[in-house]
Amino acid sequence: MIAVENLTKTYGPQRAVDDVSFTCAPGTVTGFLGPNGAGKSTTLRMICGLTPPTSGRATVSGVPYRRLGNPGRHIGVLLDASAQHAGRTGREVLALAAITLGLDTARVPGLLARVGLDDRAAKRRVRAYSLGMRQRLGLAYAMIGDPAVLVLDEPANGLDPEGIHWMRGLLRGFADRGGTVLLSSHLLREVEVVADRLVVIGNGRILTQGDKEELLGAAGTMVRTTDPTALEDLLQRMGLTGTRSADGSVLVPSDPQTIGQAAAAAGVVLLELRPAGAGGLEEMFLRLTAGAEPEGANR
Known part of the structure; x- marks a missing residue:
């Protein structure tokens, strides 16, 4: 060990x-x-x-x-x-x-x-x-x-x-x-x-x-929308905090069904709605290390 x-x-x-x-x-x-x-x-x-x-x-x-x-x-x-x-x-x-x-x-x-x-x-x-x-x-x-x-x-x-x-x-x-x-x-x-x-x-x-x-299974839901401000307001009303990635999608700590139903009721148009774990380890890695320092910063 x-x-x-x-x-x-x-x-x-x-x-x-x-x-x-x-x-x-x-x-x-x-x-x-x-x-x-x-x-x-x-x-x-x-x-x-x-x-x-x-x-x-x-x-x-x-x-x-x-x-x-x-x-x-x-x-x-x-x-x-x-x-x-x-x-x-x-x-x-x-x-x-x-x-x-x-x-x-x-x-x-x-x-x-x-x-x-x-x-x-x-x-x-x-x-x-x-x-x-x-x-x-x-x-x-x-x-x-x-x-x-x-x-x-x-x-x-x-x-x-x-x-x-x-x-x-x-x-x-x-x-x-x-x-x-x-x-x-x-x-x-x-x-x-x-x-x-x-x-x-x-x-x-x-x-x-x-x-x-x-x-990989508990990564949340990836959401992308035509109106980021409306999505942010919706998440605030739901008591959730999303994490924005480099491509404009947002990682939300909730399941796709809950997010999809809330977005439909609020009239927020979604372009993407899927489990974050569907992208596997590569997606999780890129999301977690998006703010990492450039090569050579640490030994």
């Missing part, structure tokens, strides 16, 4: 991560989402002991990463697929990892096969690998210690459609066997398919989190 409690990281006057809290339970895949510069990578680095928090803490199975004995046996980490020695072969990379963790190197061939790297690829130098091959090797590296927890940052980057489908099955199978997966990715469709829970971050703060089905 991963527990993040009130994590904050400041760089001078800038808060890259601001009072972030969430948990990732065994048997689940948690999608960790946010625009560039939202604070995702900094949060992951704090979980993995690479960046000390200014305040708060993160634990894996109740223990901070830096206090884990032989951490690779507890948590597998893939934050940068290119962070491998370019002059070593794929087999050498995994064999050295196994030796470092005190494991038998005999597991290396089977692990290479599991991530789709054949004997020919295993003998090639990492410098000759494509990005997709490095991702596969990075996943093998993360899993070599049979950890109960995986923390992955953009693991599908560089994979072709077949590779993305393969990774989806790999992560789903890992969680279904009781593992814990924290997955950061810009591929929203893939996260929507594989994730059980969602955590969305923007400007260093949590924007929303919870069960995927509940978040």
Whole structure:
């Protein structure tokens, strides 16, 4: 289990991560989402002991990463697929990892096969690998210690459609066997398919989190009208507050039938009336992060 409690990281006057809290339970895949510069990578680095928090803490199975004995046996980490020695072969990379963790190197061939790297690829130098091959090797590296927890940052980057489908099955199978997966990715469709829970971050703060089905199903109603002022007046009379999106539609925290009947009775012409969840994760993500800072604002 991963527990993040009130994590904050400041760089001078800038808060890259601001009072972030969430948990990732065994048997689940948690999608960790946010625009560039939202604070995702900094949060992951704090979980993995690479960046000390200014305040708060993160634990894996109740223990901070830096206090884990032989951490690779507890948590597998893939934050940068290119962070491998370019002059070593794929087999050498995994064999050295196994030796470092005190494991038998005999597991290396089977692990290479599991991530789709054949004997020919295993003998090639990492410098000759494509990005997709490095991702596969990075996943093998993360899993070599049979950890109960995986923390992955953009693991599908560089994979072709077949590779993305393969990774989806790999992560789903890992969680279904009781593992814990924290997955950061810009591929929203893939996260929507594989994730059980969602955590969305923007400007260093949590924007929303919870069960995927509940978040997508309880998003409210998207309404668009020819007369925005009349709609706003109607919502005020109903005691509701709408949130306007960039395309002029309004998210209303109510069901479509209630809004449609009220609009008809008030003579407000609607051009669009649908459940907000119909647009899936992409629409929810874009709505929540509409005011996010530009790329590079946070680390």
